[in-house]
Amino acid sequence: MKAAILTAPNAMSLEEAAAPVPMAGDVVLRVRAATICGTDIRILRGRKTAGVRYPSILGHEFAGEIVETGGHADLTPGDRVALCPAIACGHCDRCKRGQENLCTAGANIGYEVDGAFAELIRIPERAARAGNIRHLPDHMSFAEAALVEPLACVLNGQNRVSLGLGETVVVLGAGPIGLLHVAMARLRGATRIISTDPNHHRRAMAQALGADLALDATLPDLVERVRAETGGRGADVVICAIGLPALARQATDFAAHGGRVSLFAGFSKGETAEMDVNAIHYNEITVTGAFGLSRNDYDRAFELIASGRLDVRPLITHSFALDDALTAFDTAESGTAIKVAIVND
Structure with a gap:
C-alpha cells in the first residue's frame, strides 16, 4: 500500500509500505479521508516528540470503509465508519476518574499506533471492543467525519x-x-x-x-x-x-x-x-x-456533526490525493488553507 512515512523530524516521504497485518480481533479500514492537524505539523517539524516513533505513519483525524471486520458482529465489509483515535486502558486511576484523555497506559492512533496517512489502517482489537468505531449515516461525508476528532477536543x-x-x-x-x-x-x-x-x-x-x-x-x-x-x-x-x-x-x-x-x-x-x-x-x-478527548467527547461531537447542528464543511478548504500528501502538508503549514484533507477515492 502507499503511505506517507515519517522517518525523522523534517523527513516524510510517500512510499510503498507493507499492508497492515491484523491480529485476532483487529479491524482494517480503507482510509477515505484524513485531515491534517496542527499537531501533525508539529511532529513533522520535531516540535512534538512524545509518543512519536520513527519510522511511523501520522494521521489521527480520519474515516473510511471496513475491509476486515476482526470478527466483530456489528461490522460488515464496506461499512462507512469513523473512529475515536484515543484508546484508553480503562483501568488506571485517570480512566477510573473519567479522565480517559489523560490515560498514560493506553495508546493513540497516529502516535503509538500507525495512523491514517495511508491507504489502509489497522484498528487494534481493544479499540473496536471499547466502542471507538462509529457508523456514518448516509448523508455524512468521510471528510466531515474526520473532523469529529478535533471537534471532540x-x-x-x-x-x-x-x-x-x-x-x-x-x-x-x-x-x-x-x-x-x-x-x-x-x-x-x-x-x-x-x-x-x-x-x-x-x-x-x-x-x-x-x-x-x-x-x-x-x-x-x-x-x-x-x-x-x-x-x-x-x-x-x-x-x-x-x-x-x-x-x-x-x-x-x-x-x-x-x-x-x-x-x-x-x-x-x-x-x-x-x-x-x-x-x-x-x-x-x-x-x-485542555488536552485530547475521551470517547464521550467523541460521541457527542459525532452527534453534533451527524445531526447537522454544527456544519464543519466550510472548514475543509483544500483536498489532495494521497499521492500529493507532501503538498498537502506544505499547504496546511503555509497558512493559506483552513483544513486540508487527504482523500482516497
Missing part, C-alpha cells in the same frame, strides 16, 4: 472552562481549532464572541462561523479594543487556540474578574510563558489546560 476544552449561556468569549487564533471554538461557543449560547487573528481571510471565516467581531491580532491596542468591546470588563472565557507562549499573558489580560482562561493549544516541550500572577490572584482568574 474542542468540546473537552470548553467543558474544562464551563463555557455556557450568555457569556462573552474571546478566541485567540482563527485556525481550524480556533474556528471550531467559535462555532461551538455560538452553539453553546455565548452572546458575544470575539476572534483575533492576523490573517484577514481567517477573520472573515470566524465571522461567518459565528464571531460577532474579528480583530487583527497585530493591533497595538488589542487589549484595549477587547476591553472596549466588552464594556470595560473583559471576557468571561478566553481560549488560547494557538500554541504561542506570548498569548498566555495576553489571554489573562483579556479576562474579566472571575474569568476563565483555557490554554488549549499545544505548546512545544520546554516553552515557558510570562503571566500576570498578580491579576490571576486578585481578579480570581482560573487558568486551565
Whole structure:
C-alpha cells in the first residue's frame, strides 16, 4: 500500500509500505479521508516528540470503509465508519476518574499506533471492543467525519472552562481549532464572541462561523479594543487556540474578574510563558489546560456533526490525493488553507 512515512523530524516521504497485518480481533479500514492537524505539523517539524516513533505513519483525524471486520458482529465489509483515535486502558486511576484523555497506559492512533496517512489502517482489537468505531449515516461525508476528532477536543476544552449561556468569549487564533471554538461557543449560547487573528481571510471565516467581531491580532491596542468591546470588563472565557507562549499573558489580560482562561493549544516541550500572577490572584482568574478527548467527547461531537447542528464543511478548504500528501502538508503549514484533507477515492 502507499503511505506517507515519517522517518525523522523534517523527513516524510510517500512510499510503498507493507499492508497492515491484523491480529485476532483487529479491524482494517480503507482510509477515505484524513485531515491534517496542527499537531501533525508539529511532529513533522520535531516540535512534538512524545509518543512519536520513527519510522511511523501520522494521521489521527480520519474515516473510511471496513475491509476486515476482526470478527466483530456489528461490522460488515464496506461499512462507512469513523473512529475515536484515543484508546484508553480503562483501568488506571485517570480512566477510573473519567479522565480517559489523560490515560498514560493506553495508546493513540497516529502516535503509538500507525495512523491514517495511508491507504489502509489497522484498528487494534481493544479499540473496536471499547466502542471507538462509529457508523456514518448516509448523508455524512468521510471528510466531515474526520473532523469529529478535533471537534471532540474542542468540546473537552470548553467543558474544562464551563463555557455556557450568555457569556462573552474571546478566541485567540482563527485556525481550524480556533474556528471550531467559535462555532461551538455560538452553539453553546455565548452572546458575544470575539476572534483575533492576523490573517484577514481567517477573520472573515470566524465571522461567518459565528464571531460577532474579528480583530487583527497585530493591533497595538488589542487589549484595549477587547476591553472596549466588552464594556470595560473583559471576557468571561478566553481560549488560547494557538500554541504561542506570548498569548498566555495576553489571554489573562483579556479576562474579566472571575474569568476563565483555557490554554488549549499545544505548546512545544520546554516553552515557558510570562503571566500576570498578580491579576490571576486578585481578579480570581482560573487558568486551565485542555488536552485530547475521551470517547464521550467523541460521541457527542459525532452527534453534533451527524445531526447537522454544527456544519464543519466550510472548514475543509483544500483536498489532495494521497499521492500529493507532501503538498498537502506544505499547504496546511503555509497558512493559506483552513483544513486540508487527504482523500482516497
